[in-house]
Amino acid sequence: MDTAFAETLTGWRRHLHAHPGLTLQESATAAFVAEKLREIGVTEITTDFGGHGVVATLRRAGGNRSVGLRGDMDALPIQEVNEDLPYRSTVPGVMHACGHDGHTTALLGAAKLLLADQGWSGTVHLVFQPAEEGGGGARSMIAEGLFQRFPMDRIFGWHNWPGLPVGTIAVHDKAVMAAGARFDITFDGHAAHAALPHLSRDPMVAAGHCIVALQSIVGRNLDPLAGGVVSVTMVQGGEAQNQIPARVVLKGTARWLADSAGEAIREGLHRVAKGIAATCAVTAEVGWRQGVEVTANSPAERELAAAAATAVAPTRRDVPPAMTGEDFSWFLKEVPGAFVWIGNGPAEGGRELHNPHYDFNDAVLPTASGFLAEVAKRALGG
16 A cells, blocks of 8 residues: 555645534535645536536547546534544534545545546546535536536445445445435314313324334335335424423324335325324324435446456445435436445444444555545446
């Protein structure tokens, strides 16, 4: 391993970790990315694309193929608790708890590797995506004309994965990560004194029944092999301990790996909520907001990714998909591509994703940059 290269990547990553940009607020991160791209010799740089997105282009004469490489940039609204880190977040309530600082850095590293490598020709578009964490960054870039302004035959991306050995690359045959939606169910009844429940129409009782009954959707309406999750994560209602409220709202998330399962979950939410509302003499309104699609590798690109992975690191083809979601799925609806995981090491001790103790493993960076550069070269070579 090139020690100087690894040290450069580590320095960049730790700077980004110390100065995180929350979803839709990544302007400083984008400025840092553009600055480093210029320093390493990239001349075609488009900023403020689809929000705070950055797209950089590398071109070499002699080839007519094009490929996209993507890294996400945004951080999470989580207060970091890693007090012993000299590069811990300096922004209160915001931290890189999902490793996007590492993803961004690895893409910068891939640019550096490709610029130094004369063994390829064609066009590489480096897509530094904003607002992956529920901010619709991929769709914003698509809506602004990403694939028209920067045509690419294929696109590749990756995510660090705690629990997978450091540097090991996992390539899935098809589904990598789940589709997801956020839902809310509003029960409206009639408020009354808590000691006089017969004068109320109690939405709290309806909400309680609903929380339990929603689990029957996955347990009894989905094929057990299809994969699905329904989780109620918030309950909002009530103003006084001696009052039955007029309204209670449930909020949560749903995930699935097959389109048929997603439709069954959506239909089931309405059926269960309306049925319980009728039983409890209240009304129910269901809101459903699709977040991401299933992240699924296309066959040819999956094999390209696997070949590139094998060339740079230990590779596995037997890792099951996860029910977490990924904004990269929207890019895969537009062009064929593949998304891989690269091991971040043990997940114990709070080192899992979205945990306030999480920290990206810098030892992964050379492997990630190497994979991105290698898969780009193989895609351009056919």
